[in-house]
Amino acid sequence: MTFVFPLTGLVTIICLFIFLWMGLKTGQSRMKHETPAPAMQGPDELMRVMRVHGNTIEGLMMFLPALWIFAFLWGDLLAGLIGVVYPIGRLLYAKGYYAEAGKRSTGFMIGFLSTAVLLIGSFIGLVMAAMSVYG
Numbered sequence: 001m002t003f004v005f006p007l008t009g010l011v012t013i014i015c016l017f018i019f020l021w022m023g024l025k026t027g028q029s030r031m032k033h034e035t036p037a038p039a040m041q042g043p044d045e046l047m048r049v050m051r052v053h054g055n056t057i058e059g060l061m062m063f064l065p066a067l068w069i070f071a072f073l074w075g076d077l078l079a080g081l082i083g084v085v086y087p088i089g090r091l092l093y094a095k096g097y098y099a100e101a102g103k104r105s106t107g108f109m110i111g112f113l114s115t116a117v118l119l120i121g122s123f124i125g126l127v128m129a130a131m132s133v134y135g
Helices: 006-032 044-074 076-083 085-099 105-134
Strands: none
Touching: 006 044, 006 076, 006 085, 044 076, 044 085, 044 105, 076 085, 076 105, 085 105
């Protein structure tokens, strides 16, 4: 049997492209502010760009496994629909944070809620599966 998850895969690739863009933006900001690696301090603008990139990798570590486990349990369409909210939230988060640290909250919450729904849905699905197999 072949399992195909095109929407889940597309959401994953979109997230990775956004993360790549954030990494490039970090490098550009380092050059602009003449702050070579491994320095982790600099002007506020550089620090905000670096935090967006760093916080996104932290978020992806939870989002991606939750997305894929959810897709296996509940299906590609539902996972894709819930999952696509995360990269939208990340873009809004970045746009807000790049402008001013206090403007990051809305985008953060959008991405967080998408991750929370996927994580809780994955947990529920796995408990139900375990009860079916071992109960």
